[in-house]
Amino acid sequence: MPAIVLSVLIAxxxxxxxxxxxxxxGALLSAATLLYAIPALPLLIIISTLRVLIAVPGDDYRGVDAVRHRIDGAYRR
Structure with missing residues (x-):
């Protein structure tokens, strides 16, 4: 059964x-809001952590070190 059909049958x-x-x-709206918002928060934290830990080819982002390097480089030029 496709997900859209299942969601309509529930909604x-x-x-x-x-x-x-x-x-x-009111209770259903509160529950639906929590179910919608809570999975997004851990995903945001996971993506942010992976972005800092994993090197992306062609990208020099490394969190605070990258900002510090960019600021130092800007003042040394």
């Missing part, structure tokens, strides 16, 4: 439930 009944019962709707 439509939950949406109707939230519409008919406003208290339940």
């Amino acid at each position: 439509v009944p939950l949406g109707r439930l939230a519409y008919r019962h406003p208290r339940v709707g």
Whole structure:
């Protein structure tokens, strides 16, 4: 079953439930917001850490050392 069909089969009944019962709707909205936001935070941390630790060909980014090098290089020129 494609993901879009599964998501519609889950979302439509939950949406109707939230519409008919406003208290339940508030709780569902809070839960959906948490489910949407929480996975993004660890992913952001993982990507930032990998960006600093893994060398990308053609890129001289190394976090604080790169900033320090760029600042020193700018003043020495």
